[in-house]
Every structure is written in C-alpha cells, then in structure tokens.
Amino acid sequence: MKNFFDKIYLAITANLLLPMIARADTGDIATDIPDVELDEVIDKIIGYFLGAVIIAAVFMMIWAGFTFATAGGEQEKITKAKKTMFGAIIGLVVALLARAIVELAIGAI
Secondary structure, three states, X not given: OHHHHHHHHHHHXXXXXXXXXXXXXXXXXXXXXXXXXXXXXXXXXXHHHHHHHHHHHHHHHHHHHHHHHOOOOOHHHHHHHHHHHHHHHHHHHHHHHHHHHHHHHHHHO
C-alpha cells in the first residue's frame, strides 16, 4: 500500500514541477512579478485590515443589539450590551484613525 501512495505522490509532484522546469529554460519565470511600490503594499494591507475591522465591528454591533433586545430588563445584560457597542465603535474609530494617519504619512513622503 505504501508503494501505491509513493507512486501517486511522485505523479502529482511531477505534474506540478515539470511545467516549471520546462519554463526555466526560457527565463520567463521572473517576468511575472509585478513592479509594486512599498506604499501600495502598505495601502493594500491596511485596506484589508480595515475591511476586517469594519466587518468585525458590524457583527459586534449586531450582537450588542441582540443582547440589548433580549435583556428583558436585566441590568447586567444591558450594561454588557452597552459595553460591547461602545467597544465596537471605539475599535472602528481607532481603525479609521490609523488609516488616516498612514495616508497622511504616505502623502508626506
């Protein structure tokens, strides 16, 4: 059985590597790399981070609203919902300010 898996592994590896080996002679491998500036990379990373923070903040706000709506007058749950909403808003504001600071820093360079 081990011999069978070895043959499968060899076949898959050969199918993945042979096209790269064939292109190695032409010198076309390195030409596929785009010429990207550092500020563009930083901007993309922060854009993805900001998108994730916005999604997380929206989910936290929805959760806080659900907790608040189902609190049934219990002061502990209402306080927890308010803290969750406040934390989501503060996190969103901090993320937006970070984006603005980076934009200002990149613009000044």
